[in-house]
Amino acid sequence: MSTVPMVEVEQATGLVKEVYDDMIATRKMSQIPNFWKTLATHPPTLASTWSEWKAVMGTPGRLDRLTKEMIAVAISTTNRSTYCVNAHTAAAIKAGMDKEMLGELMAVIGFFNKVNRMSDGYQVESDIFPKIE
Amino acid sequence: MSTVPMVEVEQATGLVKEVYDDMIATRKMSQIPNFWKTLATHPPTLASTWSEWKAVMGTPGRLDRLTKEMIAVAISTTNRSTYCVNAHTAAAIKAGMDKEMLGELMAVIGFFNKVNRMSDGYQVESDIFPKIE
Amino acid sequence: MSTVPMVEVEQATGLVKEVYDDMIATRKMSQIPNFWKTLATHPPTLASTWSEWKAVMGTPGRLDRLTKEMIAVAISTTNRSTYCVNAHTAAAIKAGMDKEMLGELMAVIGFFNKVNRMSDGYQVESDIFPKIE
Amino acid sequence: MSTVPMVEVEQATGLVKEVYDDMIATRKMSQIPNFWKTLATHPPTLASTWSEWKAVMGTPGRLDRLTKEMIAVAISTTNRSTYCVNAHTAAAIKAGMDKEMLGELMAVIGFFNKVNRMSDGYQVESDIFPKIE
């Protein structure tokens, strides 16, 4: 149970209602996820986080939505954030990830969590690589 | 400086030499990165980690190489693994990531590290989503 | 369920009983939290951890108790430690944190988890700042 | 060295210049820190992160600036983000943190990183606490 009682859709007014309405219209959701209903207890954080979602996840760019959702799973898994692993695995599935792609994703996640620690544990010095110009 | 003296190419024999030769042939590298020259101090770990690299990163699959390298950057950044952030940023650039894509990637990394913590901090309860069948 | 059966108040003897009695007197608690009843399975760790609690959290100093409890929430959230997020959110509320302050705290937690990763991911070099003299 | 060449003040144009000018005016800085000069390589991320800084850190609220900067140090330390530990320790000192307060802060950081892991390692079950109403 969240630390604070969530703001349910029928309780929303003002800025919170605006965000909920925009969210339902933009994401074609039938209900507001618990994360957003909890953020709504602090309206400015709800509004700015939702703006950031739209800019980062909802705007077409160079990375497609499925790629971004798989990156979200990789980060949430590495941070062991139960809520986000669950939510963004679902979002990646909705964006087209099947069992085979999930298997490859988990293999990549496992491999880099392993080599990250081995390179740190052995105190390996960085190689010199060209940067972006 | 690594905890142990690295095995330089000219010192490699037996299993280590086999791996180095395969690595140079497979990845068309002019030199062996410090990570692998350090793992070579424990040959069975070098050999199994290299096999895993080939299976996970080197084999064509459902995720393309650039996607995997960007996921590698996301994980290594979340783990704050200096060596791997440096190496896999370079690998992603080599695989086609430009400054704009790096910018989008960093925006995704920033956003999920933020919402991961906010959902955990507010103790938000998971929503129910359909799983893969 | 803890890995080991907890030491209940009525089972406490010797050093464990001394700590429990001191804890109830000092913190005016009606019951001993599960964390301490689990540590009691290794009495020297119980005693030294309780001493540390008294020195760090229970002694008036330059930082007030509410500030320390909010810092505890920030750290426990960043470590995603479910038990401590729950316990120290409750302790911060008891020390005066209301919903508005919780909202600001979560905004700070979200912001720094984001910029921590973006500065690491972009491999930004440290600026030079004056130190404490 | 950052992954990408930073945007120096004299190179800034358009949105980047606007942010730099606002930053110098708002924070009374004589120079732009490396973090922001690196974000400037992706202008929308620079602009939105700077807006977030102003809302979260620069706006007077229920938590004062010094408290927020000490929380920033606690989070950055727990994430082991070298750049941010350095920058926000400096910011906390500027906001009034002296050596004694730093000592108390580090004691709190040490204590919670310890008990976070002990409660997770012993698999301690959460106590039931009242939530915010």
Added chain:
Amino acid sequence: MSTVPMVEVEQATGLVKEVYDDMIATRKMSQIPNFWKTLATHPPTLASTWSEWKAVMGTPGRLDRLTKEMIAVAISTTNRSTYCVNAHTAAAIKAGMDKEMLGELMAVIGFFNKVNRMSDGYQVESDIFPKIE
């Protein structure tokens, strides 16, 4: 509930059945743990992870099994990986860890999570130590 339906023993065929049979024979298990039944949804990852388990954990070497299982608990606790804390605490108990040893292990885990953060938070510069030759 896992993201994907697990492969139960009676559903196993081909490579998955081979691994399950080898696992039951090698580890004298009466049932396959959920982790492996989930990995089985991506057979190559199941097979390579099981090979790695046999090489790293199942092969007699310089570190004995109990030591390795206690290290597994220390790492899983530091990563706050609920599944692995639970599984490897059980494995360490099976390999001979009693309540007293668990107490010492948790004291070590607590101490290093504390000093890790204090050394990072104070930005302490590394001492120079001799390396392995």
Added chain:
Amino acid sequence: MSTVPMVEVEQATGLVKEVYDDMIATRKMSQIPNFWKTLATHPPTLASTWSEWKAVMGTPGRLDRLTKEMIAVAISTTNRSTYCVNAHTAAAIKAGMDKEMLGELMAVIGFFNKVNRMSDGYQVESDIFPKIE
């Protein structure tokens, strides 16, 4: 460089001098490591952390010193704490760890950082295991 100027041996007085003298006598060190000289800027934290070191690391118990130092390396690596990885790798070497044992240790660290994340990423449900009685 530490955030605060370290207390050098010749500057130590009172409680700090007592701890330094005890440390040199107990650990037969020719010099005080930077970590302790930094903690000395807050004498009560120096004294309590040194007491904890003696209880946890310096007192003979059920786990021997080498095992504890290898666990310290595993934790510090997982936390990516540069100072402690360096210091406790050196301490483990001094306590008898050779290159082969380091290789096995790194293989264990790599393996569990990998499977920790894969079990979390796939949202695997815990198996039921017997606890310590």
